[in-house]
Amino acid sequence: MQRLGGLWLLWRRPPAAGVAAKDLGLREVASGVSPPGSTSPRALNIFDRDLKRKQKNWAARQPEPMRFDYLKEEVGSQIADRVYDITRNFSLALDVGCGRGYIAQHLNKETVGKFFQVDIAENALKNTLEMEIPTVSVLADEEFLPFKENTFDLVVSSLSLHWVNDLPRALEQIHYVLKPDGVFIGAMFGGDTLYELRCSLQLAETEREGGFSPHVSPFTAVNDLGHLLGRAGFNTLTVDTDEIQVNYPGMFELMEDLQEKVQNVDLILQNKLHIS
Secondary structure, three states, rough: OOOEEEEEEEEEEOOHHHHHHOOOOOOOOOOOOOOOOOOOOOOOOOOHHHHHHHHHHHHHOOOOOOHHHHHHHHHHHHHHHHHOOOOOOOOEEEEEEEOOOOHHHHHHOOOOOEEEEOOOHHHHHHOOOOOOOEEEEEEEEOOOOOOOOHHHEEEEEEOOHHHHHOOOHHHHHHHEEEEEEEEEEEEEEEEOHHHHHHHHHHHHHHHHHHHOOOOOOOEEEHHHHHHHHHHHHEEEEEEEEEEEEEOOOOOHHHHHHHHOOOOOOOOOOOOOOOOO
């Protein structure tokens, strides 16, 4: 049994004076945001973003991608439900780290006028799910959003932000592209995700090697999010957690499922570990 701890986030950008962007387009340099392909000088680069892009492209090319998408489908559906809970229409919306469009498939034209989907994997964008609303696919890194200030009424993100190297910077960029009084709804894996796997690997390595090194990616604790959001400029914050338990016969079945989900951690193969 594995615990997948989710952090559900609903943030509003505070109203502010100013003129919204007159047209939607890409920006070369804006507010100190680096172009795609760059690395953040202030962040510890735990994840190899180029490797993550290759992993996501590989997963999107598999013959039965829906077989392992049950978690993404569930979380995408719940995010869409939270969009419907807000009694307003959104002319322009953005999905950061959209994958195959797990949120957009649950939205309708009465709620969202036009939907922009951003992902680092071109194969995921080419194989998006069927949806009702007009969509535009943009190939870009979630850490470097190529949009103008005050562009979107709504930004959503599902199970993507835990892979960025500089989460504060990513939140600042989301705040940057949101219009005043815009809404951001996101879900990401929380601190206790894969707790059982992490403990099992640590115990096995300690027994054989006399110590252990990290084999599971770090996840953000819910207590840290308030500070990060305040730094990014958000207010009217709502954060809640949900726990989804998935049962596996053993560790290797779990690892296969994680690999197909592209949630296999980038640190998992960097250290040699033999388990019999």
